[in-house]
Amino acid sequence: MSAAVVTTEDKSGTTGEGPVFAVSNLWKVFGPKADRIPGDSELTALDPAELRERTGCTAAVRDVSFEVNKGEVFVVMGLSGSGKSTLVRCLTRLIEPTSGSLAIDGEDVLAMDKARLRELRRHRAAMVFQHFGLLPHRSVLDNVAYGLEIQGVGRAERRAKALAVVEKVGLEGLEQRRPGQLSGGQQQRVGLARALAVDPEVLLFDEPFSALDPLIRRDMQEEVVRLHREEGRTMVFITHDLSEALKLGDRIALMRDGRVVQLGTPEEIVGSPADDYVRDFVRDVARADVMSVRSAMRPVGEGEDTPGAALAPDAKVAEAIEAVARSGYPVRVMDGKRCLGVVDHAGLLAVVAGTDPARPASAPGEVVA
Amino acid sequence: MATATASTPARDTGIGALLRHRAVGKLLLLAVAAAVLVPIVDARWASGAWPDALTVDLTEPLGKTTDWIIDNRDSHWLFTHFLGHVSNAIVLSVRGVYLVLLAAGWAGVTVGAGLVAWRVAGVRLAVLASSAFAVCGLLGMWVPTMQTLALMIVAVLASVVIGLLLGLAGGLNDRIFRILRPVLDTMQVLPAYAYLLPFALVFGMGVPAAIIATVVYAAPPMARLTALGLRGADGGVMEAVTSLGATGRQRLLSARLPLALKELLLGVNQTIMMALSMAVIASVIGAGGLGDRVYQALSTVDVGQALAAGIPIVLLAVVLDRVTGAAGERAGAPADDRSPLRGRRGWSFAAAVTVVAALAARFADRVDWPVDWVVDIAPSVNTAKEWMVDHIYTGVPVVGGTADWAANFTTWVLNPVRDGLQGLPWWSVLLVVAALAWVIGTWQTALTAVAAMAAIGVLGVWNKSLDTLAQVLAGVAVTLVLGFAIGVAASRSKRLERLLRPVLDVFQTMPQFVYLIPVVALFGIGRAPAVAAAVVYALPAVVRITTQGLRQVDAAAMESSRSLGATSWQQLRQVQLPLARPALMLALNQGVVLVLAVVVIGGLVGGGALGYDVVFGIAQGDLATGLVAGVAIVCLGLMLDRVTQPTARRAKKGA
Ligand SMILES: Nc1ncnc2c1ncn2[C@@H]1O[C@H](COP(=O)(O)OP(=O)(O)OP(=O)(O)O)[C@@H](O)[C@H]1O
Numbered sequence A: 001m002s003a004a005v006v007t008t009e010d011k012s013g014t015t016g017e018g019p020v021f022a023v024s025n026l027w028k029v030f031g032p033k034a035d036r037i038p039g040d041s042e043l044t045a046l047d048p049a050e051l052r053e054r055t056g057c058t059a060a061v062r063d064v065s066f067e068v069n070k071g072e073v074f075v076v077m078g079l080s081g082s083g084k085s086t087l088v089r090c091l092t093r094l095i096e097p098t099s100g101s102l103a104i105d106g107e108d109v110l111a112m113d114k115a116r117l118r119e120l121r122r123h124r125a126a127m128v129f130q131h132f133g134l135l136p137h138r139s140v141l142d143n144v145a146y147g148l149e150i151q152g153v154g155r156a157e158r159r160a161k162a163l164a165v166v167e168k169v170g171l172e173g174l175e176q177r178r179p180g181q182l183s184g185g186q187q188q189r190v191g192l193a194r195a196l197a198v199d200p201e202v203l204l205f206d207e208p209f210s211a212l213d214p215l216i217r218r219d220m221q222e223e224v225v226r227l228h229r230e231e232g233r234t235m236v237f238i239t240h241d242l243s244e245a246l247k248l249g250d251r252i253a254l255m256r257d258g259r260v261v262q263l264g265t266p267e268e269i270v271g272s273p274a275d276d277y278v279r280d281f282v283r284d285v286a287r288a289d290v291m292s293v294r295s296a297m298r299p300v301g302e303g304e305d306t307p308g309a310a311l312a313p314d315a316k317v318a319e320a321i322e323a324v325a326r327s328g329y330p331v332r333v334m335d336g337k338r339c340l341g342v343v344d345h346a347g348l349l350a351v352v353a354g355t356d357p358a359r360p361a362s363a364p365g366e367v368v369a
Numbered sequence B: 001m002a003t004a005t006a007s008t009p010a011r012d013t014g015i016g017a018l019l020r021h022r023a024v025g026k027l028l029l030l031a032v033a034a035a036v037l038v039p040i041v042d043a044r045w046a047s048g049a050w051p052d053a054l055t056v057d058l059t060e061p062l063g064k065t066t067d068w069i070i071d072n073r074d075s076h077w078l079f080t081h082f083l084g085h086v087s088n089a090i091v092l093s094v095r096g097v098y099l100v101l102l103a104a105g106w107a108g109v110t111v112g113a114g115l116v117a118w119r120v121a122g123v124r125l126a127v128l129a130s131s132a133f134a135v136c137g138l139l140g141m142w143v144p145t146m147q148t149l150a151l152m153i154v155a156v157l158a159s160v161v162i163g164l165l166l167g168l169a170g171g172l173n174d175r176i177f178r179i180l181r182p183v184l185d186t187m188q189v190l191p192a193y194a195y196l197l198p199f200a201l202v203f204g205m206g207v208p209a210a211i212i213a214t215v216v217y218a219a220p221p222m223a224r225l226t227a228l229g230l231r232g233a234d235g236g237v238m239e240a241v242t243s244l245g246a247t248g249r250q251r252l253l254s255a256r257l258p259l260a261l262k263e264l265l266l267g268v269n270q271t272i273m274m275a276l277s278m279a280v281i282a283s284v285i286g287a288g289g290l291g292d293r294v295y296q297a298l299s300t301v302d303v304g305q306a307l308a309a310g311i312p313i314v315l316l317a318v319v320l321d322r323v324t325g326a327a328g329e330r331a332g333a334p335a336d337d338r339s340p341l342r343g344r345r346g347w348s349f350a351a352a353v354t355v356v357a358a359l360a361a362r363f364a365d366r367v368d369w370p371v372d373w374v375v376d377i378a379p380s381v382n383t384a385k386e387w388m389v390d391h392i393y394t395g396v397p398v399v400g401g402t403a404d405w406a407a408n409f410t411t412w413v414l415n416p417v418r419d420g421l422q423g424l425p426w427w428s429v430l431l432v433v434a435a436l437a438w439v440i441g442t443w444q445t446a447l448t449a450v451a452a453m454a455a456i457g458v459l460g461v462w463n464k465s466l467d468t469l470a471q472v473l474a475g476v477a478v479t480l481v482l483g484f485a486i487g488v489a490a491s492r493s494k495r496l497e498r499l500l501r502p503v504l505d506v507f508q509t510m511p512q513f514v515y516l517i518p519v520v521a522l523f524g525i526g527r528a529p530a531v532a533a534a535v536v537y538a539l540p541a542v543v544r545i546t547t548q549g550l551r552q553v554d555a556a557a558m559e560s561s562r563s564l565g566a567t568s569w570q571q572l573r574q575v576q577l578p579l580a581r582p583a584l585m586l587a588l589n590q591g592v593v594l595v596l597a598v599v600v601i602g603g604l605v606g607g608g609a610l611g612y613d614v615v616f617g618i619a620q621g622d623l624a625t626g627l628v629a630g631v632a633i634v635c636l637g638l639m640l641d642r643v644t645q646p647t648a649r650r651a652k653k654g655a
């Protein structure tokens, strides 16, 4: 066991620019004799209800493959029971996967022994839970320092680190409280601080804000956005809330009955849904806030040269609408000095109405199912 | 003491109807079986009482075993190499603790107890603790109190350690838990009395036997609550701890055990209370201390002396219960920063002050409780008792006297019930037991109950057991009538409940033995006083469970029936009582178990039957008689518990 390898240097890229997590063909089946199910093509073809009836097993994660890149926020979204929690727990083997392969920075997680796995959990991936999972008999500070404590960090050092993190998540002054004396939002800040305190390479969130009321939830989402902007830490974020997924995610994997039905950027998911299920899912999204002007752009026409207003290619459609409405003319999309095209009323309206999905500027979403 | 709670959800009446149907089916099945078996059985062994042909006489083998043990106690390796060491270790540790307590002197103990109470439970309980010890001294019971305290300290420490270990095993391992749980549950319903004899046999009369009997009796609640507490740890917290990379040991020490702290402290509380109750009863096998004083006084019907020794027992019980209970409630709450005794410093401070107090008393030459500070209450209590004998025992106009009541109760209730039971054909008793247990519970409980009852017959103590059973039934009937009446009243009047609560609290903390003192004072000796003591002992639990059960009845159901214009009586009969049925069943079960526990102790005050056989067996060294009676008591306890056990067992009074 080479514990020394697992230090923060790992994070700074000794393994190059490979993915942080690489998951392929991952299965998790609950129930009696679960092992036989992933290999049996007849059983894998069944839908969940039939499978349960035939074998008494539940396939919570079915044949899932994806990669999480360094520094991105990877969101897994799906309805209740779609297998998100199971999937994220498989990443650190809090739940033992049934089959498939799983690597962190190129190292095979499923082959790790107990000690190595503990090192993974201690230093490389820390998790934030929906129901917080705080130790009720410890103060806020001791909860935050808990991860360091079980690593054997000395008392003074871990307190100093914990204090710094407590401040970072905005809990100054509450260090000596018990979790029972905090509001839900504050408790989740403690949960977040506890995960941050061990300075992990990846943060895993399992529906961290579902138990909070909407205003607090927005605060906390902004907190996560801020943290990500400041530290650039890789995050895997589970949610069942589409708007949360669109707001936070660099890429989104949409799960249904244990499978990933579509994986792509928010724009791809909203702009070109892979199937009717996804289309249904994203129907009520305010598309103008998600889609970029690229999707509404057309080439510059003959003799069309509209100086004045210009937009960046990543600007959202909503901004373009405002610009077009103000100028009354088509507006240029400029990438630095280069003009990529223009957007006009017709193009923007088509995007908002969702009637013209055949004009994505980038490649269509990677359709898994 | 932790009170029994009946937290079963109200059940809807539809299930009640179904149950009645199922009950009819079970009874029919039983009737068919009886119709086939009874004629055969009756033809072979026709007799009222249990047929001699079906008994096994254990007198000789048991006598031989006893002789063998007595002969080999000093020579056999089992004793010299194992039990002897255990016994020596116990004697030494009790002696050591006792000497420390004596060396601390009354000043050290009183001050120390106060400070410890202050540290763990606050100022008010500190005052209570110190004054309780002072009263023990005032009553002239300082030395026996210290003897009992020394016994308690050793027994409780051993029980807690053993209970913790068993509980850890059960809490961390499913298979061990499955084996452990029914054993612990069953041990909790057996009367303390039945534990005495086997240990007296193996270790001889004296402190070791008393301590071991106490530990066997008091460790189960600790084990049970530890296991339940560890298993009940919040899965989310445990997962979070695992996700941070904690090792198995870290998970246990930093999460699972602290999360179970409340249960652990409740376990300590129950263990202490059960140990006290047993340490007092164990005076019968030579434990010494306060219990012995009560025992000696009762055997000469010296109520004054018994009371003087009984009051310290009650005070000890109340102090220990309140202090450990309060410590349990405080657990988990953030420390009170204003207390001058907070933190680790508090302990050192308490220790230092205690030593200073002890030394001060020593230099003032006041180590022992000063003789001129003793108030001897025995003569005046006995005078009062004489007055009672003369004035209220008999011949009070209209109401009669207490002795008359006892005599009437014996003549008109106890005797007919006993004669009736003994007159029944033996198989019909088994049949009734089977029917009751099956209708209320499952076929497994019915089978256990019938087997237990049959075992009593086989042991050849059928008639004596039915005598004990008659006392239990009479006691339970009285307890239930009174308990339900008071419970219903308390559930309807907040004021009455508030008045009752402190009374019930104190009553539920007192060791069984103490209840014998007032009933002997009031009723003299005999079977009726034994039953009376049992009723007084069981009543608080029944009242409490009834009140809680009725209170928990869904407010919406009550509201809707009121809106339909139901009278108060209709409400009680048609809504509250049916909905509170599970709680009432629990009250019945508790009542039966608790009444039996005291009825057998009633053997000490003329209750006769099985209880007397146990005392007789111990006193005369006739262990065969005593052991058989002890086993019969266990069987009776099992049978009564199973017959009244509806479904899963619930929280139980730890006394
Ligand atoms: N320990 C288990 N044993 C058996 N089945 C399980 C177990 N854990 C989860 N499942 C099943 O696996 C499926 C996926 O569960 P999972 O908790 O991963 O869903 P989820 O997407 O996180 O849902 P939610 O949004 O409600 O948290 C569900 O059908 C669930 O019933």
Ligand SMILES: [Mg+2]
Pocket: A084, A085, A086, A207
């Ligand atoms: Mg979930």
